[in-house]
Amino acid sequence: MSAGDSGRVFRWLLAGAVAFLVGAIIVAERDAPAAIDPADKALVAAGKRIYDTQCSACHGAKLEGQPNWRERLPGGRMPAPPHDASGHTWHHPDAVLFGIVKEGLVPGKFAPPGYESDMPAFGTTLSDDDIRAVLAYVKSTWPQPQLAYQREIDRNSRAGR
Template sequence: MKRKATVLFGAAVAGLAAIAALAQQQGGEAHMDGVTFLGEPVTADELALGQDLYAANCASCHGADLEGQPDWKRRLDSGRMPAPPHDETGHTWHHADRQLFTITKLGVGGVVPGYESDMPAFEGVLTDAEIRAVLAFIKSTWPDRQRAFQADVTANDEGGS
């Protein structure tokens, strides 16, 4: 009898876990654990869209594996900086979501007026939702340590760029 009760209890726990997982879904899209943008959970569909958009719009400079251009810390002959990596070896994760969004939408000059960069502005190319998806995809590739650091930076960002 004790074994039967244990089996029934295990089945009940599994059932509750399944119900909890379903309850975490919003609009039929499961949220990806630990990936947020401006504090809001990111869905699996957003990450898939972001991955596709990254490949189409960003990988040619920042690398298919987010590795950046070679010698990305050394200025080019033009005086501009190469495209940095967006993986954990770069500095993208040091910036708040709002700043990353502004840089992507308006170019680096949107955050540092007058700064000359080869980074194009994606305003008019990508929608705000698409920019969010790309940035969420990039964030999803970071190890927990970098993601947690960046979440703190975002939480402490007071709305400035």
């Protein structure tokens, strides 16, 4: 394959990945809750209690994720990522975060087709309000730059509906 062919293939793969992510965001936003407010102290307190019992076993007591979270496990799956500022959670709008917690990391919706994850769906375990509380807690731990970035992504995704 020539260098020109490689460049074209890369551009097509990149375009496909972007199209997939845009589609995932559109699908997630269709059923999105209202913006999740990390300044709501009662919501954050409830979210911490739920996070501690439902999420911390995989994502860490301090939201640090599992070790080597960017490297595949022997079975091919990815470890649980951190939800603190070192992770990528703050790169996603609220609708996507809500959808992932509620439905799990559904291939073709929140992950590439064929993707396998240990992330369970919490839609039958947690209410929508519980999920919003967990996400409010997670967001409340982010430093201002990450929080501002995520707020802007969320605002832009809501404007695009």
